[in-house]
Amino acid sequence: MIKHHPTPETLLAHAAGTLPAGHALVVAAHVQGCAACQVELARLEALGGALLEELAPEALAPEAFAETLARLDSPAPITVRQMPRQADLALPEGLRLPAALRGAEIGRWLWVGRGVRYSRVRLPWAPGGNVMLMRIAPNRRVLAHSHGGAEFTQVLHGTFTDATGQYGPGDMAEADSDLAHQPRADGDGCICLAALEGGMRLPWLSRLVGGHA
Amino acid sequence: MAAREASALGLRFVIHIQNTKWRGWWIARLIHFAAPRVCWYMNAPDAPFPPPASRGASVSPVSALDSPALDAEAQAVLIARVAARDRQAFAALFKHFAPRVKAYLRRAGMEASEAEEVAQEVMLLVWRKAESFDAARGAASTWVFAIARNARLDHARRRANLPPAPPEDEDSLAPCAETLTLTAERAARLRGALGALSPDQQQIVKLSFFAETPHAAIASALNLPLGTVKSRIRLGLARLRALLEDGV
Numbered sequence: 001m002i003k004h005h006p007t008p009e010t011l012l013a014h015a016a017g018t019l020p021a022g023h024a025l026v027v028a029a030h031v032q033g034c035a036a037c038q039v040e041l042a043r044l045e046a047l048g049g050a051l052l053e054e055l056a057p058e059a060l061a062p063e064a065f066a067e068t069l070a071r072l073d074s075p076a077p078i079t080v081r082q083m084p085r086q087a088d089l090a091l092p093e094g095l096r097l098p099a100a101l102r103g104a105e106i107g108r109w110l111w112v113g114r115g116v117r118y119s120r121v122r123l124p125w126a127p128g129g130n131v132m133l134m135r136i137a138p139n140r141r142v143l144a145h146s147h148g149g150a151e152f153t154q155v156l157h158g159t160f161t162d163a164t165g166q167y168g169p170g171d172m173a174e175a176d177s178d179l180a181h182q183p184r185a186d187g188d189g190c191i192c193l194a195a196l197e198g199g200m201r202l203p204w205l206s207r208l209v210g211g212h213a
Numbered sequence: 214m215a216a217r218e219a220s221a222l223g224l225r226f227v228i229h230i231q232n233t234k235w236r237g238w239w240i241a242r243l244i245h246f247a248a249p250r251v252c253w254y255m256n257a258p259d260a261p262f263p264p265p266a267s268r269g270a271s272v273s274p275v276s277a278l279d280s281p282a283l284d285a286e287a288q289a290v291l292i293a294r295v296a297a298r299d300r301q302a303f304a305a306l307f308k309h310f311a312p313r314v315k316a317y318l319r320r321a322g323m324e325a326s327e328a329e330e331v332a333q334e335v336m337l338l339v340w341r342k343a344e345s346f347d348a349a350r351g352a353a354s355t356w357v358f359a360i361a362r363n364a365r366l367d368h369a370r371r372r373a374n375l376p377p378a379p380p381e382d383e384d385s386l387a388p389c390a391e392t393l394t395l396t397a398e399r400a401a402r403l404r405g406a407l408g409a410l411s412p413d414q415q416q417i418v419k420l421s422f423f424a425e426t427p428h429a430a431i432a433s434a435l436n437l438p439l440g441t442v443k444s445r446i447r448l449g450l451a452r453l454r455a456l457l458e459d460g461v
Binding site: 007008009012013015016017018021028042043044045046047048049050051052053054055056057058059060061064065067068069071072076079081102103123124125126127 | 300303304307308311312313314315316317319320328329332333336337340341350351352353354355356357358359361362363365366370375376377378379381403404407418419421422423424428442443446447450451453454457
């Protein structure tokens with residue numbers, strides 16, 4: 001049972017195509033597994049269609065139609081897609097990565113702290129995004145951090161808990177830039193897909209080096 | 214008397230044009246006018262002229278459909294005809310959607326020439342993808358909106374020398390029963406419900422769709438706190454949903 005969904009304004013931005021690519025990927029991964037959000041997204045896209053109908057038309061150049069007509073018979077360009085490199089992540093039995101990750105390059109697990117591993121996800125169509133898979137061992141915590149921008153997290157396996165609640169498989173968490181949190185995996189450990197804008201901030205580190213958090 | 218005068222005038226006109234440097238042009242006009250009619254008369258004297266447009270014949274977007282607006286049902290029918298490679302139907306869709314798609318792209322911050330180019334691409338995609346349109350899954354305007362939105366994003370990527378995002382997996386988004394109820398007929402009601410929102414809510418919902426800006430930028434443009442923008446969107450969407458569900 002999915003308890004945590006994207007906020008309405010996030011789904012609206014997804015329908016409008018204004019989310020950053022990394023966030024859009026996490027929302028797409030959530031929607032693929034969530035019937036309620038599929039319905040909501042269909043509704044919002046219908047809203048987009050209704051708004052499109054209402055726009056004051058802007059005339060095209062007189063020759064635009066003839067130009068398009070002349071191109072109708074040209075074959076659609078074939079885009080050759082290279083199979084992205086996806087490392088074998090040795091996922092738990094029965095767990096498959098969301099279909100939204102099909103075109104993404106996925107790096108191998110890297111150790112980033114006790115019980116915490118990280119795999120870089122690179123989107124060829126948005127290489128600058130900060131997207132990752134996280135694997136947290138049972139009862140381990142991620143370093144306390146806040147974000148330069150919002151962080152979206154989709155739980156793929158297990159559960160994690162932070163100050164805002166407990167998130168299980170299929171749940172999506174939205175952490176604003178003002179939320180400083182320290183997610184902790186529960187008994188099964190946790191694997192999740194996360195995208196963040198503006199990088200991670202480590203207040204304790206800046207305190208340590210004498211700055212102010 | 215009138216007939217005689219008219220024919221005299223006509224004769225003088227013909228003599229006049231024969232003596233001017235425009236003679237070649239007038240003769241060409243005459244042949245252009247007469248030749249198809251003569252050919253048509255020799256083949257099928259009983260059929261009405263002009264013959265119905267066929268594949269490859271000239272199709273004009275203006276003559277195709279002169280009614281001011283297409284309702285959702287007519288749009289769905291046109292897309293089905295386009296799937297069967299009907300150019301006349303495509304002309305009608307082009308006439309209706311291309312200027313709206315261009316307006317959408319302009320609002321998303323594109324230059325006029327760029328918007329024109331991408332609007333043409335969108336219509337080309339409408340032609341190519343018409344077969345995948347399923348009227349049971351949503352209104353035609355919804356379908357065109359999604360194509361235009363994705364084309365806008367892919368265009369931005371192309372300009373940055375990036376590949377397009379992989380197409381959405383159609384199978385992974387199999388329509389569920391509830392999605393199926395979002396039919397064309399409902400799309401019209403949605404527009405009515407939109408008009409029932411407060412002007413503030415309408416403005417912010419429209420900005421969310423049409424300005425290529427995240428909510429934070431909308432907040433600063435309207436001089437509102439980000440929290441207010443988000444709560445207005447939430448209220449607006451909740452109101453829309455209530456209006457739609459009341460109307461069932």
